[in-house]
Amino acid sequence: MVVTPSDALIDVPPRIVVRGAAPGAEVLVRSRTLRNGVVWSSQASFIADAQGEVDLAVTAPAAQLAGNSYQVVSATGLLWSQQPEQAGQREQFHRDVQQPLETQLHAVSQGHAAQATLTQRLCAEGVTRTEIRERGLVGTLFMPAGPGPHPAIMILNGSGGGINEPRAALYASRGYAAFALGYFKAPGLSPYISNTPLEYFRDGLDWLRARVQPPGDFVALSGQSRGGELVLLLAATFPERVSAVLAYVPSALVHSGQNAADPAVGREGPTWLLQGKPLPHQWQGNRHASWKPFDDGPAPHRHELAMLTALRDADAVARARIPVERIAAPVLLLSASDDGSWPSSRYCEMVSTALHRHPYPVEWHDYQQAGHSILFPAVPTTQTSYAHPVSGRVSTGGGMPAANALADAHSWREAQAFLQRAVAAQLDRKVSP
Template sequence: MKIIIDKPISMCDEKIQVSFEGLPQSSIITVTAESSDYYCINAPMATGIGTIWHSKGCYKSSACGTLNLTKDASFGGSYTGTHGMGLFYRMEPKKSKEEKLATNLSAIGVQKSYHIKLSVFFEDEKLEEITIERKFQADNITHQDINQENLVARFFKDAKKRNQPAIIVLSGSDGRIEKAQNIAQLFASHGYASLAVCYFGLVGTAECLSQIPLEIIEKAIAFLKQQQEVNAQKIAVYGRSKGGELALLAGSEFPELSCVIANTPSSFIMEGLTAKNRNSKTSSWTYKKHDFPYIPFKIWDFIPFVLKKNFFNQQDLASPFSKIIHRKHAAKARIKIENIQGRILFLSSEQDEVWPSTLFCTQALTHLKKNNFLYPYRHKNYLHSGHLLTIAYQPIPRYTSQNWGKQLKDSIASWEETILFLKQWAN
């Protein structure tokens, strides 16, 4: 038999076609996908490379002995229904390898690609297997580590090109470099010089998510302006989750940022967190050693969340956040998004389980309209996804909902919207 892959080597945000010929006719066929070198941007931080990721689908071959994952439905296994990338999106940790997080940038590797072995079974017999490669970064991309005062970062670029638009990339409340660099690698592969920035958690940065100096972004802008590969007039910032909050704040403070992309952000500055995830009684962010006004957390606000999580296994942080933004502190803690000197893309999720990103984004739009904002802006709200709207086709093991197909479509659409928005800005 034969396994046919249209792109045996592909970027990890690309769709691929998988089909099979020479199978037993009109028979039950099992196809498995397995990877032992995959780093998942949507997995917990401690889930390291070396974790076994696995999925399987059960299909019926045609009377001619063929099977096409894009056209033929899976009736069992890791997913049901028809989607050519379902086998990849529904991969889950089979055997988790937890790693102690590195504290130095130099100890964190750069993974350029990962491999997935596809195996085909009829009954208990393996008929064939093939290994494909999925890339985080194109072959022409190089990287450079930056370890300066107020800037711990990794710079991804095509060194042969000049005058490229540039993007500062910020991860969520992990604050670290690992997930940010995956996004930066892909942005660089799409033609943007990309700087993945750590804002806490590594040597040279804050210990926890509290009183993070906005000078980090100021230093990142200054660094990019000095690079011959970068067009100094075209610098964007992309942040997801807590990084989206930071991206909006940075855009409101630094006019050099002519494009801001906020993925499931807060449009308010929240209280910081200690290393033990307790409220710090300080702002998340500072500038020139002064705290930005913030919305404080109160323990009783989160008691319903704890009860739901412990007794009903429900993850719902959005509800308490929806309440605390109406307190007297909220007006001062609102990020002055109308001060941004460039275009803005808001991405939110209706089913956001971490905080009400849809509410945050719609409130931000109200202020933009009220202030007759001069630059293009767009809000894309996705109805079926949770908080993790990230790179297309990447598994999200947190979500086990039967709506996986709709979640996958939202993930693809949000990533495509991000790439399109950047192209429009760059041109």
């Protein structure tokens, strides 16, 4: 068994080839990865070609053989199809993101065996990690190797809260000064999203710019889910501070606290404050909004169904709409057609329509049959139903594992290309007379 490369960043797809089998023989390949203390595993059976080889990049698992974890041609199929051997576990990375993931690969055919190890990293050599606890900010700064200066990006999590170190580490490995900023459910912060001041993020942008002094003053925003809503809102509220926006499965509207709300405030209470005042949100004064389709709907529960009821009130939608036309930067929108958390495809259509005359590039990728969790390549995509980290309510993010894997890989490539173009364009503007 040959794995090429055998040790690389997680976004580099490995080529896995088994050689030396009898032509036409069945070859069973298994994977086993320890992820944050929990074993995840998968398997697939293939038929060796006339040369006695199986190349996972060009060969699908044999449909006539049982027990396959995935069914399509995919170089990373054994990774994204993994299931945790301990039910209910969803953590895909070690708590220490500088610790690589080690996957043991084992092939068996007609009594003969081969094995190999695949090492996947979030942190390239020389990337540094610094915990930030200053000016009231709680986050982690990852800096690329080399003196810089480096373009900067601030990364915001969704309604699960916490600090998104994995994405920041990978961005730093690709040349960006990446600041993963926590805003709730992080050390010293509220355990809930309710009543979060937007000025906190303004201060985070200012701190990042002053700390890393990026070329061309370039500071981008990336956020997923509620973080996707948030980055659009921040770019519309503080347009002079934002150089590019990457909105993963975002909302076009300001939402209430929902599943991440403080129970004392309630899930229909406000999320964001500006100058100490709550921003109008989708549920506020809404004549049609109802939690019933989510709360009482069939399992796995789809939060999206409740969001659709709220969209029926055009006046409430208009009051809660994020004024994205105020954004003074390029925008990348990433949505999923089977999003079980909220209708991100419809939301992105609303944003795209509002930006139809935007003076900056606007890109939108809508991933068919994919769900709410769009991350980056070669991570497990099987755990679509889960208990919410704050409310504990069980629901599904939607999507099929293979479609989720394609969305992960394609979105990461597009995000890198989008940022490269945005950085180049801002540098051109800065040097133009």
